[in-house]
Amino acid sequence: MSWVGMFVFVVGVLCYAQDSDFKAAATNVAGAAYPRVDSASRCQFRLKAPDATKVRLNFWSGPKLDMEKQPDGYWTVTTPSLAPGLHYYTLIVDGVEFSDPASHAFYGGSKDASAIEIPEAGVTYYSAQPVPHGEVREVWYHSSVTGSWRHALVYTPPGYDVQTRVRYPVLYLQHGGGEDETGWIRQGNANFILDNLIASGAAKPMIIVMANGYARRAGQTPPDLAGKPFGSPEAMRAMRETAAAFEDDVTQALIPFIDTNFRTLSDRDHRAMAGLSMGGMQTFQVTFDHLELFSYIGGFSGAAGSLGNEKFDPKTTLNGALADPAAFAKRVHVLWLGVGTEEPANMHAGIERLHTSLVDADIKHVFYESPGTAHEWQTWRRDLKDFAPRLF
């Protein structure tokens, strides 16, 4: 390291050639010239693997493309134009799925995966702008529910440390399945989205709490699910146990910790919860079980779980909270659903069916469709941009 390490870095950062319109992706590690993106949102990928026999580029919500071996031992491929936003991907080398050494890692799919950022032309709301910036704080709280120290991220708005008598409303914001509490910052740029919304006056200054969405009760024996397929009674019970432990962790450990350690407005009128995919389902579970704690509810590409799959009875579902539309509209200030137009058909249909069911039941709510985006972070960035200004 030392001089050599520094030199390797300097050479890496300063010396790669650029040609045509392609530029190194913003998601690359320092000094990596590939992957790169052009102004038509095409991407070029490259991997040196002279001894490999097959290399495949694997976008999780996008094309899967065979890469082509070049005489110099590099494998390369150019994609068609891709939708804007952050796309998870991996490289499959002779059957083994790896992260691209040239990409920064983003926790998704239960691993530190690769991702590439495709800029959206003319769009600045989710990048660092010359406006006041909030902070993102890592905190550790002890949960008597899980019997462990738990890690969460907390966004505090610009000025939080200066205006020491001001108290703020709080949005609890959850990641998706296979992701963790870092997702809304690393992938979602939630801090920049709020910085920009607050600077323009579109959203009120607020605290955002991002918790780890996995929990197991202290002392709870892990079930043995070997050979028990998805949907089996054992697997469903294990999932419910996890969800219930998370619900208790949020309401019994996390919220008290936040209200003790941050200058919050701690009544239900100043507390919101939203989440994406699995986090949306968790949001519906936690908030509808605890309407004494929450008055704003957002489901981003994920909402009331099984409710989305069939016409529901508003008299009995969600603890009967929807039985009286007028009372509900008074109690829940915003009920918000979103989905991307390019999400998998059953996902899109499920959320839309929930929306139409709510319309039929006269339940006041917002339904937002993100044009041209899939079950991916660009959808959720747009969701947050639409949702946050409606809060508090």
Place this chain on the structure above:
Amino acid sequence: MSWVGMFVFVVGVLCYAQDSDFKAAATNVAGAAYPRVDSASRCQFRLKAPDATKVRLNFWSGPKLDMEKQPDGYWTVTTPSLAPGLHYYTLIVDGVEFSDPASHAFYGGSKDASAIEIPEAGVTYYSAQPVPHGEVREVWYHSSVTGSWRHALVYTPPGYDVQTRVRYPVLYLQHGGGEDETGWIRQGNANFILDNLIASGAAKPMIIVMANGYARRAGQTPPDLAGKPFGSPEAMRAMRETAAAFEDDVTQALIPFIDTNFRTLSDRDHRAMAGLSMGGMQTFQVTFDHLELFSYIGGFSGAAGSLGNEKFDPKTTLNGALADPAAFAKRVHVLWLGVGTEEPANMHAGIERLHTSLVDADIKHVFYESPGTAHEWQTWRRDLKDFAPRLF
């Protein structure tokens, strides 16, 4: 995702079998049973790669071992006992170096690399203990030196938000070459080290600022270093330019930002700087050029650069700061050097030579050797544990 994503997670976390004394490493992603560590500090690694012809386990500061193909398509290997601490590694599959999908990513070697944590028996100073915890804050500051928004991490001690009239001393703490500002938290656990030292009364509550150690001046044209080897005049000039830009960024942009936005004690008696490897060299450059700003100096496995390689003249070196030992001892409250006994011979010899030169020159300083550890994070955790209690 959604239900399926949640299910995959639940199955992953709950269902792997454990045998003998081996336990999944703390550095693994959720649900990964391998790599795993036993009580003798041996590690087992596993990768499914049925079509690969050669898989090698590559510890950067440790053994390089061929993995063995099993009939089920998994490649496995068990290491000999390893030194405690966090060890970077990669897997080399048919000649291509990848991160292990089962490990969390840690930024080192200019990429998101894998690492495995080997517990040190009976040692708790760098893990989360039942004591008050500080926060780690991400901040963004605009640097007129680089003409860009820059990202830094800031540790605030327990109680910072409660004792709103207390002001704190500041330690600037730098990462090594190929790492970034996340290293001291992700790899080093600097926050837990300080939490524990503060809780026991061994160290004073302090703010720690961790900046990104790479900088280029606004508008500075990147030099073309193609074909210019390490040590060539062009490469050395490029490195000096980078180091000078970083020095100006710290002194002209970062320190003013921190002193404006945090409740600091902003005189030189309450400002320290330390760093590891490349960060140690940067520390010596920044502090000896600006003794009007700093009074505590730490070099962890890296110090005065070329000074370490030859006997130096105390009258002229480091801007003549060492010419009068008595005056120096008054001006610099702590000068601290550390190195691991298992570091590469030239690294160890260089730091030790600097130490003996300082002894010969009657310069008061601390020299610490970390027993049994290499140019790795366990050395630097111990360095911080010894250094921090001597501050302020």
